[in-house]
Structure formats: structure tokens, C-alpha cells
Amino acid sequence: xxxxxxxxxxxxxxxxxxxxxxxxxxxxxxxxxxxxxxxxxxxxxxxxxxxxxxxxxxxxxxxxxxxxxxxxxxxxxxxxxxxxxxxxxxxxxxxxxxxxxxxxxxxxxxxxxxxxxxxxxxxxxxxxxxxxxxxxxxxxxxxxxxxxxxxxxxxxxxxxxxxxxxxxxxxxxxxxxxxxxxxxxxxxxxxxxxxxxxxxxxxxxxxxxxxxxxxxxxxxxxxxxxxxxxxxxxxxxxxxxxxxxxxxxxxxxxxxxxxxxxxxxxxxxxxxxxxxxxxxxxxxxxxxxxxxxxxxxxxxxxxxxxxxxxxxxxxxxxxxxxxxxxxxxxxxxxxxxxxxxxxxxxxxxxxxxxxxxxxxxxxxxxxxxxxxxxxxxxxxxxxxxxxxxxxxxxxxxxxxxxxxxxxxxxxxxxxxxxxxxxxxxxxxxxxxxxxxxxxxxxxxxxxxxxxxxxxxxxxxxxxxxxxxxxxxxxxxxxxxxxxxxxxxxxxxxxxxxxxxxxxxxxxxxxxxxxxxxxxxxxxxxxxxxxxxxxxxxxxxxxxxxxxxxxxxxxxxxxxxxxxxxxxxxxxxxxx
Amino acid sequence: xxxxxxxxxxxxxxxxxxxxxxxxxxxxxxxxxxxxxxxxxxxxxxxxxxxxxxxxxxxxxxxxxxxxxxxxxxxxxxxxxxxxxx
Numbered sequence: 001x002x003x004x005x006x007x008x009x010x011x012x013x014x015x016x017x018x019x020x021x022x023x024x025x026x027x028x029x030x031x032x033x034x035x036x037x038x039x040x041x042x043x044x045x046x047x048x049x050x051x052x053x054x055x056x057x058x059x060x061x062x063x064x065x066x067x068x069x070x071x072x073x074x075x076x077x078x079x080x081x082x083x084x085x086x087x088x089x090x091x092x093x094x095x096x097x098x099x100x101x102x103x104x105x106x107x108x109x110x111x112x113x114x115x116x117x118x119x120x121x122x123x124x125x126x127x128x129x130x131x132x133x134x135x136x137x138x139x140x141x142x143x144x145x146x147x148x149x150x151x152x153x154x155x156x157x158x159x160x161x162x163x164x165x166x167x168x169x170x171x172x173x174x175x176x177x178x179x180x181x182x183x184x185x186x187x188x189x190x191x192x193x194x195x196x197x198x199x200x201x202x203x204x205x206x207x208x209x210x211x212x213x214x215x216x217x218x219x220x221x222x223x224x225x226x227x228x229x230x231x232x233x234x235x236x237x238x239x240x241x242x243x244x245x246x247x248x249x250x251x252x253x254x255x256x257x258x259x260x261x262x263x264x265x266x267x268x269x270x271x272x273x274x275x276x277x278x279x280x281x282x283x284x285x286x287x288x289x290x291x292x293x294x295x296x297x298x299x300x301x302x303x304x305x306x307x308x309x310x311x312x313x314x315x316x317x318x319x320x321x322x323x324x325x326x327x328x329x330x331x332x333x334x335x336x337x338x339x340x341x342x343x344x345x346x347x348x349x350x351x352x353x354x355x356x357x358x359x360x361x362x363x364x365x366x367x368x369x370x371x372x373x374x375x376x377x378x379x380x381x382x383x384x385x386x387x388x389x390x391x392x393x394x395x396x397x398x399x400x401x402x403x404x405x406x407x408x409x410x411x412x413x414x415x416x417x418x419x420x421x422x423x424x425x426x427x428x429x430x431x432x433x434x435x436x437x438x439x440x441x442x443x444x445x446x447x448x449x450x451x452x453x454x455x456x457x458x459x460x461x462x463x464x465x466x467x468x469x470x471x472x473x474x475x476x477x478x479x480x481x482x483x484x485x486x487x488x489x490x491x492x493x494x495x496x497x498x499x500x501x502x503x504x505x506x507x508x509x510x511x512x513x514x515x516x517x518x519x520x521x522x523x524x525x526x527x528x529x530x531x532x533x534x535x536x537x538x539x540x541x542x543x544x545x546x547x548x549x550x551x552x553x554x555x556x557x558x559x560x561x562x563x564x565x566x567x568x569x570x571x572x573x574x575x
Numbered sequence: 576x577x578x579x580x581x582x583x584x585x586x587x588x589x590x591x592x593x594x595x596x597x598x599x600x601x602x603x604x605x606x607x608x609x610x611x612x613x614x615x616x617x618x619x620x621x622x623x624x625x626x627x628x629x630x631x632x633x634x635x636x637x638x639x640x641x642x643x644x645x646x647x648x649x650x651x652x653x654x655x656x657x658x659x660x661x
Contacts, residue, residue, distance in 0.1 A: 074630035211621025220622025278646035
């Protein structure tokens with residue numbers, strides 16, 4: 001059986017499974033549609049949160065970014081896990097106690113202001129759309145390889161499937177489908193990693209293999225890798241190249257962005273009690289950590305295997321001849337994501353750090369998908385990885401589209417524009433909102449502002465600067481009032497967007513950028529790291545504006561008091 | 576909830592638990608993995624140093640322990656103050 005047929009069978013089987021579950025668990029009421037009826041067990045919810053959370057960026061893109069970035073990219077690992085600590089302690093239990101359906105709903109009620117709610121909707125939509133772009137980039141990569149079409153066609157096919165899929169289920173359908181997607185994606189991620197770790201180090205656990213001795217040299221794997229990189233003129237894998245300031249701020253930005261992303265927060269509305277909300281964040285991190293502890297091993301090992309492929313006889317000998325390149329290189333060349341340009345005309349593939357002599361250009365986003373092929377693993381493993389990448393992208397896209405469409409239909413149309421809208425009308429508007437969101441994301445996915453994980457990092461910056469501070473102040477301060485919250489969110493969001501556009505181009509149109517991330521406006525702060533500064537501005541503006549204006553009314557102080565204690569959470573279920 | 580006083584005692588206890596947890600959270604990630612890494616460079620772990628290990632694995636393990644500790648501690652506190660869910 002050829003690889004293409006095998007891919008079709010494995011991916012087809014997983015899709016049939018998801019659709020089956022979505023039909024079995026479809027929503028019967030608005031409570032089921034928005035919050036899965038609040039009957040989801042914390043471990044199940046943790047697993048679904050894991051799938052929702054681990055997107056194309058985690059599955060497809062992150063290991064590639066780590067492979068080429070080394071130590072500096074640890075910010076992704078710490079940022080995308082450390083945020084759960086903040087979520088578990090600062091937000092999840094209190095928001096569950098509050099017991100409504102959406103994030104803007106909390107902000108609107110706590111800051112007793114429709115304006116605050118609308119601003120929260122705007123923040124949510126901007127952050128989520130940016131996030132969906134990152135998913136579409138990843139879906140495009142996965143489909144282009146697996147259906148053997150060019151990147152743009154892959155993206156259109158991906159968009160169509162994501163749309164069909166997201167429309168099918170409400171939160172209940174999405175939650176149970178995501179459990180299945182988690183199982184598929186974690187198996188697909190771990191199996192090739194175990195094989196590769198065994199090949200390179202003899203240790204079956206990739207996380208331990210990363211720090212074990214390489215069987216080829218008898219020296220530690222990372223020492224071996226550093227040695228090869230030094231021979232080719234690349235910077236050391238384990239040394240820091242980025243500035244400490246930027247790495248620090250980038251990690252902060254990813255952490256508080258994690259805690260501020262609405263599609264993750266709404267997950268904690270689906271569990272039965274406050275107690276469950278606390279432990280569910282822990283279970284989510286258990287399931288996320290299974291992948292995140294493996295990812296750095298995948299990255300380092302992929303880099304090593306890549307160099308060994310190009311230099312089969314060692315870096316001091318002649319590299320691989322172009323006409324002897326393995327089949328996976330040829331397959332990826334067709335997608336345009338891997339390129340060879342014979343600059344010195346010797347027919348050999350030179351892979352070096354210098355722009356003038358390097359002839360081999362690999363898109364970082366293909367590393368995870370190509371990894372089993374680079375390591376020459378059997379065909380079914382390759383098919384499994386394709387299925388896993390698609391599961392990761394689809395589950396996150398569905399969660400994001402759910403957050404966008406519920407913000408539009410529930411927080412904008414139902415609460416402000418047309419309160420008498422029928423349930424059917426509310427669902428219709430949710431679907432139209434999804435369609436528009438996908439169309440915008442597809443267009444931008446064709447012209448992405450960065451690799452999948454970098455685009456996603458921008459979304460985190462936006463969530464960090466706008467939503468997280470408003471939620472945290474809403475719970476931990478009784479003094480922040482409507483004017484403070486609105487001014488704070490707008491200031492954080494606008495400053496962050498302007499900073500991103502100055503570096504990435506206005507509306508991501510590249511030639512309108514005035515600065516670049518290699519030479520940023522403010523010290524060494526890259527656009528992806530600016531969310532942490534945006535959040536600081538948000539906190540400061542909200543504090544000063546609130547101090548200068550009137551105190552919050554008594555019923556708001558009572559609301560905050562009520563949110564802070566767990567007792568009485570079950571009352572919130574029936575409404 | 577017995578009284579206003581109990582409620583503010585419960586809340587300030589919660590805040591101090593959160594503070595303790597967040598100090599550990601900060602030290603395990605920003606501290607060990609980024610700021611103090613140069614000082615820990617002498618401690619070797621599998622071809623690199625302790626700071627690298629914290630950056631890529633150690634911090635995540637600490638986060639896991641922290642969340643479950645906080646959940647356990649708060650559930651206990653809820654019962655102490657009689658604000659747990661029946």
C-alpha cells in the first residue's frame with residue numbers, strides 16, 4: 001500500500017470517529033450549546049482543554065521552532081504551561097462561581113457596563129481571529145503535504161472542513177470530540193518521538209533521551225548536536241542568543257495570554273463545581289505536559305537527524321548530492337515549503353549558517369510532520385502524524401470559532417442589538433459569525449505574519465494586554481469601576497496592536513512596517529513580547545482612572561464578595 | 576458564611592496561599608530558567624546545565640505540583656471556613 005492511501009485511511013478513520021461523536025453528543029439546549037450543561041467531569045474536561053489548547057502551533061509548529069531556536073524558544077514551553085498556574089489560582093474558580101456563559105458577560109456584569117462588555121467582545125474577536133490565522137497556517141501545511149497539493153489549496157480544503165466541523169457541534173459536541181482528538185494527537189506525537197529517541201539514545205522516554213548519551217558518539221545528545229552546529233557555523237543549541245529582557249517579557253506575555261484566552265477560560269464554565277474548576281486546571285496541565293515534555297526532545301532530535309541526513313558522512317565530509325536526496329525531501333519540495341538552490345553549482349546540498357552559501361531552506365512548520373520521514377519510520381507512523389496534526393488544528397479551531405460566535409450571538413446580538421431574537425435566530429447569527437471569521441482567517445492564512453507558532457504568539461500578546469488584566473482586577477479589586485476597566489482594556493489593546501502593526505505591517509501587510517523584530521522600536525522588545533507591557537499599561541490606566549472617578553456601587557461589591565467564596569455555585573447552574 | 580469578618584479572613588488566607596505559590600512559580604521559571612541561569616551554569620545536566628533543564632522540563636513539573644497543591648489546600652480551607660460546596 002502506498003503512503004498516500006495509508007494517509008487517507010488513517011485520517012479518514014479519525015474523521016469518521018469525530019463526526020460520530022459530534023452527532024451522538026449534539027446540543028439540545030442553550031446551556032448545552034454554550035457550557036455543555038455544566039456536567040463535564042474535571043478529568044474529562046482537562047483532557048478536552050488539552051486538545052482545545054494544543055493547537056496546530058503546539059503540535060505542528062512548536063517542535064520546529066525549538067529545533068531551530070534551541071534554548072531561546074524555551075519561552076514557548078514555559079509560557080504555554082505556566083499560564084495554567086495563573087488560571088487555576090487567579091481566574092478559573094471565581095469565574096466558575098460567577099456561573100454565566102461567556103467572558104464578556106462577566107466583564108459586562110462586574111463592570112456594570114454594556115460598553116465594557118462590547119470592548120471585551122472586540123478584544124476577544126481580535127485575539128481569537130489572530131489565533132485562528134495561526135491554525136489555518138498549520139492546517140494548510142498539514143493538508144498540502146497529506147493530499148499532495150500546494151499550500152494554498154491545502155488551506156482552502158482545511159478551511160472548508162473546519163467550517164463544516166465547527167458548525168456541527170455546540171460546546172457539548174466539541175468537548176467530547178476533543179477528548180477523542182486528544183487521544184489521537186497525543187499518540188501521534190509520542191509514538192514517533194519514542195522511535196526516534198530509541199534510535200538516537202536507546203532511551204524509550206524522549207524527555208529522558210534529550211539528556212542522555214547519543215549512541216553514535218557516546219557523548220550526551222546535546223553535546224553532539226552543539227558540536228555539529230558549531231562545525232556548520234550555527235549558534236549553539238543550548239546557549240542564549242536572545243536578550244534576557246526579551247525572553248523574560250515574551251514568557252510573561254505567553255503566560256498571561258494563556259490565562260486570558262477566552263476559549264480556554266470558557267472551559268472552566270463547563271465543570272459542575274468550583275472545586276472541580278481548581279483541579280480541572282491541573283488535569284489540563286497533566287495532559288498538556290505529556291506533549292510539552294516530549295516537544296523539546298522532538299526538536300533537538302529532529303535537528304540532529306536533519307543534519308545527519310544532509311551530511312551522511314559527518315560535517316567534515318561532502319554533503320548529500322541533490323539527485324540522491326531522499327523521497328521525503330522531494331515530497332516536501334512539491335509543497336514549496338522546502339527549497340534547494342544550487343548556488344555554487346556543484347550539485348551538492350550545502351547546509352550552513354551563512355546566507356550566501358546556504359542552499360537548503362526548510363520551513364520550520366514542516367519539522368514535526370516530516371520528522372518520522374526524516375527518521376525513516378514505517379508508513380503507518382507517518383499517516384498517524386498527519387492525523388494528529390489535523391486533530392490538533394481542528395480541535396483548537398472549533399474551540400476558537402465557538403468563542404467568536406458565542407461572543408457575537410450571545411454578547412452582541414442577543415444582549416444589545418436585538419434582545420428579543422429567537423433561539424433559532426441566535427444560532428443562525430452564530431453560524432454567520434463563524435463563516436466570516438473563517439473567511440478572514442483564510443485570507444490572512446495565505447499571507448501569514450509568521451510561522452504558525454509565532455502568529456499564535458501575537459494572539460497571546462493581545463489577550464494578555466486586554467482580557468487577563470480586566471478579569472483579574474474584576475475579581476481581586478472591588479475598587480476598579482466601569483470607566484477604569486474600559487479605559488484600561490482599550491489602552492492595553494490599542495498600544496499592543498499599534499506596536500505589532502509597526503513591526504509586522506499595518507493589518508499584516510508586510511511592506512507597511514516601520515520597524516522589524518530584529519531591530520525593534522523599544523530596546524530589544526519584539527512584537528510577540530509586547531503583550532506583557534500592554535498588560536502593565538492596562539493595569540496602570542485602570543487603576544488611575546478608577547481612583548480619579550467614583551467608587552463602585554454596593555451591589556458590585558456584593559457580587560465580588562459572592563464570586564470569591566465557593567458556596568452556592570450549584571445555584572448558578574439553573575438559569 | 577458566618578460573618579463579614581470570617582469572609583475577609585478566608586479571602587486574606589487565600590491571598591497569602593496564592594502569594595506563596597506564585598513565588599515558587601516565579602523562581603522555577605523566570606528565576607532558575609532565565610535570570611539565575613548564568614549562576615547555575617556550573618551544575619551539569621546531560622550535556623548542558625541546570626538552567627536549561629528548568630527551562631525545558633523542570634518548570635513544567637513544578638507548575639503541575641503547584642496547581643494540585645493549591646487545589647488541595649483551598650479545598651481544605653473551604654471546609655475550615657464552612658464555605659465549601661455542599
